[in-house]
Amino acid sequence: MHFDGRAVPRDTELAADLCIIGAGAAGISMALELAGSPMSVLILESGGFDPDPQTQALARGEVVGLPTFPLEISRLRFFGGTTGHWGGFCRAFDPIDFEARPWVPHSGWPITHAEVAQYYEHAQELCQVGPPDYEPNQWDLAQTPPLPLGNDVRTRLIQFSPPTRFGVRYRDAVVKAPNISLYLNSNVTSIRPDANGKTIARLDVATLSGNRFTVKARTYVLAVGGIENARLLLASNQVMQRGVGNDHDIVGRYFGDHINLDTAAIVPLSKDTSFKLYSRENRTIARRPLRKGGRLASVMGLLDLDPAVQRSEGTLNYSAEVQPTYFSDHFLHSERYYMPVQSDTGEESRFRQVKETLSSLYRNLSDAASAAFGKESNLESYYELMSTQEQAPNPSSRVTLAGNKDALGMPMARLEWRLGDLDRHTLKVAVRRIAQALGAGNVGRLRVTLDLEATEWPLHMQSSWHHCGTTRMHADPHQGVVDADLRVHGLANLYVTGSSVFPTISSSNPTVTIVALSVRLARHLKQIMS
Amino acid sequence: MKDATRPTTVGRRLFLRQALMGAAGICCAAGALLELAPLERDRLLAALGLEREQAARILDSEVVRLEVEHIAATWPQRSFELAGARTDSELRMTIRRAIQEDYASGNLVRVDGWFLAATEALILALTAVAHS
Numbered sequence: 001m002h003f004d005g006r007a008v009p010r011d012t013e014l015a016a017d018l019c020i021i022g023a024g025a026a027g028i029s030m031a032l033e034l035a036g037s038p039m040s041v042l043i044l045e046s047g048g049f050d051p052d053p054q055t056q057a058l059a060r061g062e063v064v065g066l067p068t069f070p071l072e073i074s075r076l077r078f079f080g081g082t083t084g085h086w087g088g089f090c091r092a093f094d095p096i097d098f099e100a101r102p103w104v105p106h107s108g109w110p111i112t113h114a115e116v117a118q119y120y121e122h123a124q125e126l127c128q129v130g131p132p133d134y135e136p137n138q139w140d141l142a143q144t145p146p147l148p149l150g151n152d153v154r155t156r157l158i159q160f161s162p163p164t165r166f167g168v169r170y171r172d173a174v175v176k177a178p179n180i181s182l183y184l185n186s187n188v189t190s191i192r193p194d195a196n197g198k199t200i201a202r203l204d205v206a207t208l209s210g211n212r213f214t215v216k217a218r219t220y221v222l223a224v225g226g227i228e229n230a231r232l233l234l235a236s237n238q239v240m241q242r243g244v245g246n247d248h249d250i251v252g253r254y255f256g257d258h259i260n261l262d263t264a265a266i267v268p269l270s271k272d273t274s275f276k277l278y279s280r281e282n283r284t285i286a287r288r289p290l291r292k293g294g295r296l297a298s299v300m301g302l303l304d305l306d307p308a309v310q311r312s313e314g315t316l317n318y319s320a321e322v323q324p325t326y327f328s329d330h331f332l333h334s335e336r337y338y339m340p341v342q343s344d345t346g347e348e349s350r351f352r353q354v355k356e357t358l359s360s361l362y363r364n365l366s367d368a369a370s371a372a373f374g375k376e377s378n379l380e381s382y383y384e385l386m387s388t389q390e391q392a393p394n395p396s397s398r399v400t401l402a403g404n405k406d407a408l409g410m411p412m413a414r415l416e417w418r419l420g421d422l423d424r425h426t427l428k429v430a431v432r433r434i435a436q437a438l439g440a441g442n443v444g445r446l447r448v449t450l451d452l453e454a455t456e457w458p459l460h461m462q463s464s465w466h467h468c469g470t471t472r473m474h475a476d477p478h479q480g481v482v483d484a485d486l487r488v489h490g491l492a493n494l495y496v497t498g499s500s501v502f503p504t505i506s507s508s509n510p511t512v513t514i515v516a517l518s519v520r521l522a523r524h525l526k527q528i529m530s
Numbered sequence: 531m532k533d534a535t536r537p538t539t540v541g542r543r544l545f546l547r548q549a550l551m552g553a554a555g556i557c558c559a560a561g562a563l564l565e566l567a568p569l570e571r572d573r574l575l576a577a578l579g580l581e582r583e584q585a586a587r588i589l590d591s592e593v594v595r596l597e598v599e600h601i602a603a604t605w606p607q608r609s610f611e612l613a614g615a616r617t618d619s620e621l622r623m624t625i626r627r628a629i630q631e632d633y634a635s636g637n638l639v640r641v642d643g644w645f646l647a648a649t650e651a652l653i654l655a656l657t658a659v660a661h662s
Binding site (some may be wrong): 264431432435436439440445446447448449 | 629630632633634636638640643644645646647
């Protein structure tokens, strides 16, 4: 069943066994798992079945620190949540992502990779992709072979979901479940603990039409994304002054996102070298898995820094796409990269100088390659190396409350994204290792298109709309907001799910891990609540 | 045994001449040449057909500016090898082997953004010197 929160009689108190706040990938995955169970489930969703500008405006916030996308653009507030503009990238986190890595401060999950891995296959099914097979030798890639790069930089695959719009795909399954009540246009404005601060007593809900009601449940799950999970906990400060679950000032800290950076140009030594496996343009090609009974799927190759290299070099996890482009574009890109430093009247001549230098080096490189290898280089095209790397857990990278309020009177979120030395170190090592692998494999040469030694990150660096870490999981309440079961430390009946619970964020896209953790939580709650 | 005091036949090629001239310049810049025994140093310079003053002048070029110490640490032995190359095919094999060794061992340098084998970086820088 589904209801419109605007039509609920004012000051009504709705009741359920379990209340899930948010109907995005996390909330819907939980609902699907709980559909048909004996417990009554009530879902509160901010938006309707379709997006609308007024509701979306509730996601507005301040962005300080490193530039990132406006908050109301990177998240979606309607049934299905941010899967409404998801790109469909599916890959599970690696075992090393779960480890406490001595060279990565604050790393280590309180659960093992194996504990999450058992949910990945189901999570991928929900994302409409096959089993979590990411190794090239698990697929028939005869037409698009991986590059011969050795062991330090290895090719691994990412699988593509159609992508699944959870709100469309699973609407009927949620709405028709006899034990699930979905309330649309219903915004939680406060999580209210009881007087002793040990349990959550109720939720305050508001609509943009001015309606108000409350929800009382045995158990609550917060699943509104990496920004809003923190914002709602911090804003719920009527009983606990620092906010709910924030006794140790961890809520909102450790905000992380994948660092997305157009990093380098790869010049192939031979025009016979195929980069097709790595091209987004070719991801629509269906590849056949070697697993018996496996179904055709769209996959794409990424260049990963091998865990052994991560350990020996003390880096974070790192992946890169290799996308084709053309030599003429190189100059266009060069202008873009050098643009920020052009400020005087000598701009044009300096541009020309840069172009001439690049052109000269390119020609010389081709000459050298010809001399060395006795065959013509591929002068027609080159490839862009696009980094997607893990961000180090950083307590000063955080979500707090802004001074401004939204249309419901809630303080807006204030995002201060910060990166550190380890992030920079990882990029430098990864680029050098990839250059070395390309050279050793006689594949090509690499030219960095940014200043690796600069103290500032380049202006063209982008976040990836993957808001993580703000309610991180840790066994110690002083270092995390939720425990290994995703229960908020110190509160008996409040859980959090989604990317905000990631203690570290891997270099893989977060969606299947969000879904896996949410399914895991649903099964846990089913067990303990029955 | 090769006589390193005589100009090489391969040196007739402009490409190699440029490479060797720059090699001398870079070696001097990094002081690596000074670490050679006097006899070795003189033999190298003679092989390159240069006086030390000439090599130093090459350094006036702004182009030879990056990672010279790293390159020089690799180069003296390779300079002798290149200078001793008698044929184009021998030169090609020497360069090829040197580059592969560099990549395998991670002996890379960065020249204006390029991550290159030290041997390649040297050749590039030298070509630029000749044109500057």
